[in-house]
Amino acid sequence: MKVDVLLGLQWGDEGKGKVVDVLSPDYDIIARFQGGPNAGHTLIIQGQKHVLHTIPSGIFRDGVLNVIGNGVVIDPIILQNEVKALEALGVDVRSKLLISKKAHLILPSHRALDRASETAKGKAKIGSTLKGIGPTYMDKTGRNGMRVGDAIGSQRKEKYQKLVDRHKRLLELYPDQDIQWEDEPWLESLDWLATMQIIDSEAYLNKALSEGKRILAEGAQGALLDIDFGTYPFVTSSNTTSAGACTGLGIAPNRIGEVHGIFKAYCTRVGSGPFPTELEDEVGTHLQEKGHEFGATTGRRRRCGWLDLPALKYSVMVNGVTRLNMMKGDVLSGLDEVKVCTHYRTSEGLSQDLPYTLQGSDVEPVYETLPGWQEELDGMQSEDDFPASFRAYIRYIEEAVGVPIQIVSVGPDRAQTITRASIMA
Numbered sequence: 001m002k003v004d005v006l007l008g009l010q011w012g013d014e015g016k017g018k019v020v021d022v023l024s025p026d027y028d029i030i031a032r033f034q035g036g037p038n039a040g041h042t043l044i045i046q047g048q049k050h051v052l053h054t055i056p057s058g059i060f061r062d063g064v065l066n067v068i069g070n071g072v073v074i075d076p077i078i079l080q081n082e083v084k085a086l087e088a089l090g091v092d093v094r095s096k097l098l099i100s101k102k103a104h105l106i107l108p109s110h111r112a113l114d115r116a117s118e119t120a121k122g123k124a125k126i127g128s129t130l131k132g133i134g135p136t137y138m139d140k141t142g143r144n145g146m147r148v149g150d151a152i153g154s155q156r157k158e159k160y161q162k163l164v165d166r167h168k169r170l171l172e173l174y175p176d177q178d179i180q181w182e183d184e185p186w187l188e189s190l191d192w193l194a195t196m197q198i199i200d201s202e203a204y205l206n207k208a209l210s211e212g213k214r215i216l217a218e219g220a221q222g223a224l225l226d227i228d229f230g231t232y233p234f235v236t237s238s239n240t241t242s243a244g245a246c247t248g249l250g251i252a253p254n255r256i257g258e259v260h261g262i263f264k265a266y267c268t269r270v271g272s273g274p275f276p277t278e279l280e281d282e283v284g285t286h287l288q289e290k291g292h293e294f295g296a297t298t299g300r301r302r303r304c305g306w307l308d309l310p311a312l313k314y315s316v317m318v319n320g321v322t323r324l325n326m327m328k329g330d331v332l333s334g335l336d337e338v339k340v341c342t343h344y345r346t347s348e349g350l351s352q353d354l355p356y357t358l359q360g361s362d363v364e365p366v367y368e369t370l371p372g373w374q375e376e377l378d379g380m381q382s383e384d385d386f387p388a389s390f391r392a393y394i395r396y397i398e399e400a401v402g403v404p405i406q407i408v409s410v411g412p413d414r415a416q417t418i419t420r421a422s423i424m425a
Contacts, residue, residue, distance in 0.1 A: 001209045002257025003031075003249070005242045007219030009315035011231075011269040013295065013302060014262040015327035015409060017041025020057035020218050022407070022417050023260070028213040029065045030058030031205060033248030034238040035220030036073035036106060036136070038129040040295060044412045050089075054079050056218050059091060069201050069217075070102035071238065071248020073136040074148065075111075076189040083196075099193075100201035101149035107160065108181035109167035110135040116174040126234055127271020137237035139163065152194045160187065202250025209255060217245040223261075223315040231358055234273025242319040261321035261403070263312055265329040265393070268302040270295045274358035276365045277305035277341045291331040292412075306367065308341045309400050314354040316401055325407040326397070329390060330416075335372040338393060341365040342400070370396060378411040383420050 006023070008014040021043045024030055037053040044050070045060060052059065054074060056066035068074065083093045110132030117135075118128045128134060139145040144166060150159050164183070171179055205215060219240055224230045226240040238244060242259050245251060266287055269275045279287070284304045287293065293302035315321070332338055343350045343366040355363060373389040380386065386394075386408075394405055408418045 001212055001214065003205075003209065003215045003217050003245065003251050003255050004258040004260065005217045005219065005245045005256060005319075006260040006262065007240060007242060007245075007319060008222030009224075009261045009263040009312055009319070009321070010222045010267055010308075011224045011273070011275075012220075012222040013040075013268055013270065013293075014222060014264055015042075015325075016218065016220070016262050017043045017052060017057040018327070018409065018412070018414065018417070019260065019262055019325050019407060020216065021045070021060060021414060023216060024058035024061045024064050026214065027058065027064060027216040029067060029205070029208060029215045030056040030218055031067040031069050031201075031215060031249055032056045032072050032218050032220065033069045033245045034071040034240060035236065036131060036133050037075050037078045038131045038133045038236065039220035041220070042412070043414065045414050047413065050086075053082055055082055055086070055093070055097060058216070058218075059086065059093060059097065065096050065098065067199075067201055067205065067249075068097070068099045068103055069205075069249040070100040071244060072100070073104045073106050073133060073140070074099070075106040075131065076151070076193045077186060078131075080189050080192050094196065098197045098199045098201070098204065099148055101147065101152075101198055102201065103148045104136055104140045104145045105148060105151060106132040106136045107146065107163060107167070108132075108183065108186050109164045109171075110139070112179045112181055113167055113170060116171060116177050116179055119177060120174055125272060127273065134237045135167075148193065148198060151190045152198060156190060157187065205249055205251060209251075217249060217251070219244065223319055224311060226318075229314075229318050231273050234271070256320075258323055259319055259321045260323045260325055260406070261316060261319060262325045262327060263307075263315075264327050265307060265332055266291075267305045267308050267311075268293055269305075270300050270302050274363070275303055275305060276344065276358055276363050277308045278303050279305045283335065286335070287331055290334075291328055306339045306341055306365075307397070308365070309397075310341065310344060310352050310354050312397075313352070313401055316403055321403050323406040324398070324401065324403050325409070326394065326405050327409040329393070329408060330377040330410045332393075333373060333376050338370045338372045339367040340370060340396070340400075342368050378416055380410055380418070383408065383418055
């Protein structure tokens with residue numbers, strides 16, 4: 001058996017949660033492999049909205065186990081609140097959620113460091129969610145971190161205090177900021193964490209593979225936010241690409257199967273960072289309002305722009321994408337024309353490749369204009385219902401990228417998802 005991977009191909013917020021939920025009946029296990037509560041995977045089921053931050057998006061499906069892998073960073077207070085909220089809805093979380101012993105923990109002092117660092121950057125700020133993600137990964141790579149396995153051990157208070165003391169010394173670099181936090185609520189949350197199913201996830205997942213179990217690895221954020229391959233330094237702190245599934249779950253590269261890449265029919269970005277196709281006109285406002293483009297985790301307004309093919313092709317390349325899933329085509333309904341960035345114009349001429357940096361005025365998008373469509377897509381039941389211009393838009397993207405589009409989302413609800421029969425035949 002192989003592990004299939006599902007991840008975002010843009011700057012996050014592509015709709016990964018919905019697609020995982022749709023695909024999860026075909027799998028026995030859904031496993032998150034990186035990121036933390038900076039994620040906001042939104043699912044709308046029978047009109048009810050659910051936002052998951054740490055828990056994998058298969059949690060609403062009966063008979064599907066959900067694993068938080070070693071590559072994820074966990075704030076136990078946030079996780080506890082998330083579990084309680086789901087249990088209040090009648091979801092049996094405890095029987096189908098498993099947590100890796102090797103996952104690192106986000107301390108209150110990590111959040112304090114995140115806030116202090118971002119504030120000190122001023123206008124150069126990255127756009128952090130201020131959840132403590134970056135400082136936690138820094139401690140992980142600096143070999144100072146505290147893991148779930150430490151939290152359920154007898155020395156947890158000593159380990160916690162040692163790390164907090166280190167953080168206090170680092171916070172002395174920000175003397176102008178009054179930074180405080182409470183220790184006890186976090187330490188108390190570890191008692192709750194110890195009641196959950198804590199596992200050696202790499203052994204568990206590999207044993208499941210040997211037994212023929214079907215596993216889907218769920219990524220967070222997007223490929224253009226990858227610490228190595230994203231629009232650095234405006235990136236997240238983990239590997240969001242398919243390679244991250246190997247290190248974030250303990251799965252060998254030769255065990256990776258299909259790679260599902262999720263993208264919006266246009267582009268969005270939250271926070272700072274370069275965005276060549278950004279629209280600051282009435283079309284951008286149309287996309288923002290019709291697409292309800294507000295961050296699920298932060299509530300921040302998302303910047304909107306046309307689809308960027310060089311960036312999309314780059315993400316497909318570095319991830320080895322085998323299936324594409326297009327979200328929010330319905331948001332483009334009502335536009336007379338739709339533009340797609342096909343090249344960048346730089347000081348070195350025209351290029352279809354993603355350059356070393358997208359920052360500065362040297363990168364100018366070159367567009368091709370396609371006919372739009374007026375028909376609303378949200379009530380359509382199959383690809384046969386699609387207007388001709390929308391079908392042409394899908395074909396145009398497939399031909400440009402060289403990968404088939406398997407799923408087309410025509411609305412936010414689970415039911416508003418069309419699997420293209422022509423692709424699956």
